[in-house]
Amino acid sequence: MRYSGTVRYAVILTEEVAAWLQSCHPTKAERDKIIARFRFVFGLLREFGPPIGRPHVDRIGDYENLWEAIVDHRTGAYRAFFGLAKDGAVVVVAFGAVKKRQRFPPDVYRQAEQRVREAVARYDEERRTHDDQTRFVPFP
Numbered sequence: 001m002r003y004s005g006t007v008r009y010a011v012i013l014t015e016e017v018a019a020w021l022q023s024c025h026p027t028k029a030e031r032d033k034i035i036a037r038f039r040f041v042f043g044l045l046r047e048f049g050p051p052i053g054r055p056h057v058d059r060i061g062d063y064e065n066l067w068e069a070i071v072d073h074r075t076g077a078y079r080a081f082f083g084l085a086k087d088g089a090v091v092v093v094a095f096g097a098v099k100k101r102q103r104f105p106p107d108v109y110r111q112a113e114q115r116v117r118e119a120v121a122r123y124d125e126e127r128r129t130h131d132d133q134t135r136f137v138p139f140p
Contacts, residue, residue, distance in 0.1 A: 008048070009048075012093065012123060013093045014093065014115075014119050016095065017094060017096050033073065034071060038071050038078070042093070044056055045057065049091070050084070054070070056069065057069055060113075062109070065083040065084060065113075066081060066083060066109070066113045067081065067082050076098040076099065076100060077100075078096065078099075079096065079098075079099060079104075081113075081116055083117065084120070085123050085124050085127070086127075087124075087127065090123065090127075092119045092120050094115045094116040095111070095112045
């Protein structure tokens with residue numbers, strides 16, 4: 001699959017996930033590689049949305065609006081959780097984690113779902129009120 005750069009979905013990052021990406025690995029060279037891979041996945045999300053599926057995106061089945069952007073790197077399995085806003089065209093990335101085992105503990109998914117729900121609600125409210133005091137950051 002080749003990324004052509006067509007934008008069909010907006011990818012919006014919370015400040016939390018933007019900060020996590022800047023600290024996801026202690027070594028700058030490795031962190032830069034991980035961020036580059038997330039940029040690629042976010043680019044695919046911009047063009048195709050969540051239907052791109054594995055190996056780049058997966059829906060967390062036990063939750064109504066919880067997805068994960070997937071970056072596998074030799075230092076770990078990095079995940080940025082996200083949900084879709086009401087307008088259906090906007091992906092809100094809300095939380096990041098590094099998976100060291102086959103599955104995350106259930107509390108990681110619960111925490112991610114709560115943060116995604118809050119971020120999507122905040123985005124929907126800001127879109128409704130056109131509030132310029134956004135707590136989101138531009139696509140990297």
